[in-house]
Amino acid sequence: VYNNLDDRDIKKLKKYTDAAVYSRGVNGYLAIGEPKEFAERANDLKKTLAKNKVSNQTVYRSLNLSFSTGGVAKKLDTYGEEELAKMFNDLSNNFKNKSVGENRIYSTSTSPLFAIDTWRKVNPTAAKTYNSYLIIDCKGTPGVYADGRTSKGKKLVNTRSNQEVILAPNKMVYKKLTYDEDRQMFAIHMEAH
Numbered sequence: 544v545y546n547n548l549d550d551r552d553i554k555k556l557k558k559y560t561d562a563a564v565y566s567r568g569v570n571g572y573l574a575i576g577e578p579k580e581f582a583e584r585a586n587d588l589k590k591t592l593a594k595n596k597v598s599n600q601t602v603y604r605s606l607n608l609s610f611s612t613g614g615v616a617k618k619l620d621t622y623g624e625e626e627l628a629k630m631f632n633d634l635s636n637n638f639k640n641k642s643v644g645e646n647r648i649y650s651t652s653t654s655p656l657f658a659i660d661t662w663r664k665v666n667p668t669a670a671k672t673y674n675s676y677l678i679i680d681c682k683g684t685p686g687v688y689a690d691g692r693t694s695k696g697k698k699l700v701n702t703r704s705n706q707e708v709i710l711a712p713n714k715m716v717y718k719k720l721t722y723d724e725d726r727q728m729f730a731i732h733m734e735a736h
Contacts, residue, residue: 545595545687546694551728552591559588559650560689560700562648566650567631592711593685600681602708603658607673628717649735650689651679653706659726675729679710680718686710686733696713 548556559566569588572581652658655676667681679682689700691706700707712735721730 544693545691545699546685548591548633548693548699549712552594553693553699555584555588555591556687556689556700559709560707568649573721577637588661589685591710592687592709595623595685595687597681597686597688597708597710598683599707600653600655601650602681603655604649604651604679605659605662605670606677607677617729624719649677649679649710649712651677651708651710658683659728665710670703675731676723676726677723677731677733679715679733679735681708682711682734684712686712712736 559569568581569585570577571577572579572585573589655678659676663673686709687699689709691699693699700709714736716727716734718732718736722728722733723730
């Protein structure tokens with residue numbers, strides 16, 4: 544139950560989750576600084592999310608990182624942790640000169656089944672290009688549970704997932720990389736602060 548979110552905060556959260564075009568614009572601005580017309584709304588949403596913290600929760604997010612699974616991936620077994628951390632922070636092509644550790648909003652799921660498997664069934668064409676997923680441990684991360692409510696019983700967002708968490712981490716720390724043989728995807732373990 545969130546006691547510190549007013550009606551304006553709830554409207555911002557609902558607008559973000561209800562409209563895919565809007566949320567893509569907000570995410571785009573936070574990741575690469577474009578489109579500029581979303582700057583004010585994106586920063587407003589970050590302020591709302593910063594009113595709350597999510598701790599001791601693991602969340603998941605599918606993604607497509609721009610490394611070749613036939614190239615770099617062959618060498619990953621030989622990389623030490625320091626080399627892996629450097630590689631993930633250097634993946635500038637995917638985030639247009641933003642490192643993995645920089646602040647952006649993530650709409651995530653508490654269920655790997657929903658975030659990875661169900662998503663791939665619902666979007667098979669797009670999912671073919673997704674070669675990895677994040678496993679994010681929340682450590683006092685600015686954000687909200689999408690199925691949370693205010694003290695007056697108002698629903699925060701309309702979510703279609705079993706449980707969604709919207710995060711605006713100040714820092715993402717790379718921990719390790721594993722390979723998920725069953726899903727044929729890389730699992731990137733991160734901590735969000």
